[in-house]
Amino acid sequence: MNFQESCLCYQTFKIDRKINSRLILSSNIHSTDSGTSLEVVHVVEKKTKLKIEKIQCEASESQCNETHKAIEQSMKDKRPKSLLVFINPRSGNRGAEKIYQRKVLPIFQMCGVKTNEYVTSRPNEVRDRLLNTNLNTYDGVVAVGGDGIYNEVLSALLDREMKNSGLDPNDPDSRLVQLKLPIGIIPAGSGNYTAWYLNGTKCPKTAAIRIVMGDCVATNVASLHQGNRCAGYSSLILGFGLFGDVMRDCEKYRWMGTSRFKVIPVGTVLSRRPVNVIISYVPAKSGDNNSNAENRVTAPKQQFHRQISVPVFNTKKARVTFQKRTVSSSANFGAASEWRTADERVVYAVDTYPITMKPKGTKMAPHFGEDSLKLRITQKCKLMDHIRQLKEVDDGKSTCYDFDFVRTISVERYRVRILNKEMQDFFVNCDGEVICLDGPEIIVSLHRRVVQLYGSPN
Template sequence: MSGKASGRRTWETVAPIFSRAKVKTKVIVTERAGHAFDVMTSAANNELKSYNGVIAVGGDGFFNEILNGFLLSRHKAPYPPSPSDIVHSDQRSGNSLFRNPNGRVTEATCQNEDHSPLLSNSVYNGTGLANFRTEDGTCNIGQDFEFPLPSEQFRFGIIPAGSTDAIVMCTTGTRDPITSALNIVLGKKVCLDIAQVVRWKTTTASDIEPYVRYAASFAGYGFYGDVIAESEKYRWMGPKRYDYAGTKVFLRRCSYEAEVAYIETESEEANPTVEKGQLFSRLRKRQGPKKSERVVCRTNCGVCNSKSDYMSKRSPCSTPFSSSGTRWLRSKGKFLSVGAAIISNRNERAPDGLVADAHLSDGFLHLLMIRDCPHALYLWHLTQLAKKGGQPLNFEFVEHHKTPAFTFTSFGKQSVWNLDGELFHAHQLSAQVFRGLVSLFASGPEV
């Protein structure tokens, strides 16, 4: 439980529900930043197995702290490729695509197309770090982990007491502590995708030193990172600090030069922007996506409970990039923001979230790249986010790609990211999603 006053008050409200349901609890009140992380890291697996789960009474950042403390010492998986791995593979195989700033996609050329697959199958990647891949691209880590993931019995729960509580909004449909407590005592279960984010370099001059963090809702750069950095100065304002910091950052209007690479999926192959160029893209953007095309995540979601064609081609412990035929697309230019939504991120400021049809457990990230544009157009985009039924992705300067993994390289001096509401400095990073890696005491939103 978060040691803040809101966390204590919230627990006092819901504690009688656990008592009446005869659910035994062990309450730990955090006393400092990082306390919850240390508790989860130091907990023995045998001790954790004696519990049905861990409940976070706090916000998204507090849950992120608990999640990272749990996964960093227990989740064994190969790293995603670094940006330099993608560049070297492009030079060998020639099967990547490059999206230049005017919106068109051109194919990289190479005279020899009979080289090895996109990524090397050796047990070391371009940085000299072991990546645990076998010759068929799958993971060679043993299946009998001391604490198996995903776990059928062990679950996480969140009782909202934070500033935004986007994860609770997406998994229960409401920001209500009592609803969350009832989901826990009733033993509800929903699987949740988790993104593994690997920072390769902190600054341009840094040595390559991989540092891993996990995110359950969102990873954002540019505007998103600047807002969270600015808001840290005004924590005394409470949730209002985000509105104040967001206004200041918007008025500064900073754009950043960067390059993003992401895995092409079947939806990208059928993307008319790639096939017919910028003119068709303009027509499609003006018409906008039909609301009926949105398949919003709900209780007993058919998308989350089924395997997509892309996911069915992967073995259970393979990474998104380990299958043969994987192709990477690259986009380079000046961006106002780059974000990866793991879930829709519904909250009180964005009732439909960043991506209305993002799902809790479909094995994909929604990569959002906002290119540099006039101030008025960017404001229009932001107002669409704040409106129920808005169309924030229906702009020419917005790129939206559904992908299981991406890499990022900044060409600026500073690079600040927002991971589930927490600051993360990274000049180069990679991210990959693991489908249904953890389970929550929830059943999905009903509305």
């Protein structure tokens, strides 16, 4: 039994196999009167789902000690040792706490990961705790529930970093600061799309194993502003128009559980409403292309830079403004001359996906950390054509956006101004949460790779 070429090699009369050291979770030495053995807990990869397996191999005491030390050394800096966990007991069918206790916590304990759990009981509890907790003792934060609680954790951490950096999150021109701690997601909610994109499955055990293994992928965030107020952050979907109305209607029937997402949208689509808008955008720079593999990391790295300029006037206000700046708005989002106006005036939907869906064979596949946002504008069209297009989106077909009435633009930033004279309620679907607009204009901006997520997309 030896440890070489990044593989643990077993050769006994019962076992003859190699195990990739990256998939080993823990090892323990067992000494008895009959001899010494090494128990290794490792991961078996079966398509998208992962399974934990234990192997006990007999060997001499010196061999066991040598292999055990080699395994510990290989896992020394990579794996999280302490996690802060937030559980939303109302997620999905109200089974998040049970899923965590029965399926996830045993995996953390088996791998020697210390956890500090909070079961939320009120709105904004996640935010209050994250803004006032010393995070220096933790290696990561875990959200147990649906996409909603992940968004809560993400938003609180982003606001915390902005505050610590002396930046105003309500300023539309502020650049988000990269988070220092990775975020893990245990799927236990209604949608669980982010966890699905990360791991190829909605299995909570697989998500827990991915967190323990420590691999991370960098992902983008889109900020949503109304006037001088940050209305929210999105890492999954920002949908104005039809998708905002769909989520508004689904919220009225939460008692239906996950089945509401199959029933309620039908009525919303049949009663779709056109919106008169002006859409402006800053186009992505030509040549923006990003390899998904380049975003896989094992530890967060700072990817933001400070741009320095000299204040024009030597006043207190100028000095304060100078101290708070990190990157100028023109450098971030384009000068006024770079803004373009879309031809579309009457639309059914304006949507953005920070996790970009791209064709892969006959299906769409998620890509993390792309260098641009895909702005999709759905123009006026026949109802049956629209239903057919939405059905392809739901089925994940690679042709779901290849329709004449759907326009896709790669952008860094965009704004939507509503021109309807009548006072109506308009909504935005922000990662499954409904935001009711309080003004006629929204601004959406891309922030590249500011978050590290525990996971390993295929």
